[in-house]
Structures are given as structure tokens and as C-alpha cells.
Amino acid sequence: MRNYKIAVIPGDGIGKEVVPVTMDVLNHAAECFQDAAFTFTEFPWGCDYYLEHGKMMDDDGIEQLEEFDAILLGAVGDPERVPDHISLWGLLIKIRRSMEQSLNIRPAKFFKGLASPLADPRDFDIMVVRENSEGEYSEAGGRIHRGQDELAIQNAVFTRKASERAIRYGYQLAGERKGKLTSATKSNGIVHSMPFWDEIFKEVSQEFPNVEATQQHIDALAAFMVSKPHEFDVIVASNLFGDILTDLGGAIMGSIGIAPAANLNTNGDHPSMFEPVHGSAPDIYGQGIANPLGQIWTAKMMLDHLGEFKMGESILDAIESTTAAGIKTQDIGGDSSTVEVAREVCDRIKFKE
């Protein structure tokens, strides 16, 4: 019996609704397969914790997380009560950076049984590799003066090391898939970091002669993701560009409530973290209507990461068969609750040899 220790951080808002049902799905899959089990340890960190303790997580929170095989996170943010930059940098981004989760892998694929808002979505299957450690998300900069002379400077940071790491991963992944890699750039407007990114994209292409490499300015690329998503395979993007493209990826699938993400630690020194692309959705929190499929899909990504491929596949199959049967939350045109959808996914998990 393989036993996995999973740290669970539901966080804020609908994170507290979609995470518990995902633990049910994982437990259910473990019962079906009989050869692996999960021990979940829950952490109460988030905005409630901040308002009580003045910090988003324990001071030694990162050390506490080190002993786990993986982290399952819901969402962080309660913008009415805590400024978003405080909550995200105090928990989500803190974990991503301290645990060197330098890549954020986010799929977007055509889903059976889901009405995409696109008139002709075709059978698209995209993987976005988002650089997850630097770029436009940087603490370098500051604010000076007050009043009419006040100014803010925000520096983007692009290192050769992190850019190369994301781009090389993109090439490798494309090589294992359809062999097409698109780099999101903006080197017509952003004159230092983006030409640098493009140069690295070109250099690394030499190692992958079988991958068809294209670069596209982010504005046009965003439009193409809507007009011809089926032409993409892997897209590699800086932190902010990848962030934006992956909400778009969720939207063209049918809802951002479906899209999952894997924050991968690639040096093996720390656990990786699995969370949906969406946030805490304060507008629907508390109604029991949040779509749990994005979070449940993160369980599949976590299982792949742990080497439990069959179990992961069985969860994705169960998700697809649930939507195909029309059991869906409101955001994708159904009337089922979070709990009903998750229960249906559990019931549809089948053992695979």
C-alpha cells in the first residue's frame, strides 16, 4: 500500500467548498484501487487566519509543508476584507516561491458535454506552461512622493535561468505531444525583457529540431486562442501572460471553474502544489453552486505527479462522463450543486488495470 501525505489548504471563499469534495473524490478513488491511500492534513491559512493572527500562514508554515508529498490548495483572496496583494503574496505566491514551484502547468481542452461559448470550438487540447517564479510578478520597485508628484515603479525580472527552464520544459512537453510550441511574446512593445525571452526561445529551439517553434505577440495570441484554439499544442508564457491566457483557456472550455493548475517544483527539493486556476469567487461563495471540476481535475494532475497514472485517468474519465451525462453546475448550464456534481464523479470512478 502506497501512502501519500497531502497538505490541504482550502484557503478562502469557494476554496472551502471545492476542496472538501475533492478529498472525497480522492478517498473514493483510493477505495476503488485498493493500493494507495491518502492522509490529509488540513491547514486553516487564509484571510480569516490573517484577520485573527495578522499573517496569512504560520511563521514556520513553509517548514510545516516540507514533509508532505504534495499540497492541495483551493483559492486565496477575500478582497473586501484583505487587500489582494497582501493575501496572495502572504500565502499563494509565498508558497510558490519558497518551494521553488517554478512552473505552472495549466491545461485547456475541449470537454465532452460542455457547451463552449465558442461557436466552433473543434477538438482543442492546449497546455500552457506559465513561468511561475518571476517576470512581471516582482517585488522590485516602489512608490515615492505624495500627491501630484507621486509615482510607482514596477520592475519585471527575467533571468536567463528561469526563462530557459520554462521554455525548455515547453519544448520537452511539445516533443511528447503534437510537436508544436508557441511562445507568447510582446517584443514589439516591451523592449528589454521580451527580446531577451525571444532570444532564449530561439537558442533552446536548437535542442529540439523536431518541435515546430512559433512565436506570437500576446495580443494576437489571445485572439487566436478564441478564433482557432485547435491549432495550438503547447504555449509557453511569462508569469503574467500565462496567468491571463489560462483564464481564457478556462473560458473557452466552458467556464473558468473547470481549469486546473499544477505548480511544479522541478528540482525535487520541495513538494509541488495543485490548485484550480480560478480564485475564491466571493460573488458565489456560500451558495453551494461552485463548480468543483477544476479542483477535482487538480487531483488528477497531483496523481500524475505522484506516479498514480491509472487512478488519475479514472478521475478524468469520471469528470468527463459526469458532464456528458448533464450533471453540471450553473456556470456550465446545469442546475446541480457542488456536492451533487462531486458525488456523481465519485460514483463514476472505475478501477483500471
Ligand SMILES: NC(=O)c1ccc[n+]([C@@H]2O[C@H](COP(=O)([O-])OP(=O)(O)OC[C@H]3O[C@@H](n4cnc5c(N)ncnc54)[C@H](O)[C@@H]3O)[C@@H](O)[C@H]2O)c1
Ligand atoms: N490562485 C488563486 O488562489 C487565485 C486565482 C485567481 C484569483 N484569486 C483571488 O480570488 C479573489 C476573486 O478574484 P476574481 O473574482 O478576479 O476571480 P475568480 O476566479 O475568483 O472569479 C471570477 C469569476 O468566475 C467565477 N468562478 C470562479 N470559479 C468558479 C467556479 N469554480 N465555479 C463557478 N464559477 C466560478 C466567479 O463566480 C466570478 O464570477 C481575489 O481575491 C483574487 O485575488 C486567487
Ligand SMILES: O=C(O)C[C@@H](O)C(=O)O
Ligand atoms: O496571479 C496569480 O498568480 C494569482 C491567480 O490569478 C492565479 O492565476 O493563480
Ligand SMILES: [K+]
Ligand atoms: K486557485
Ligand SMILES: [Mn+2]
Ligand atoms: Mn489567474
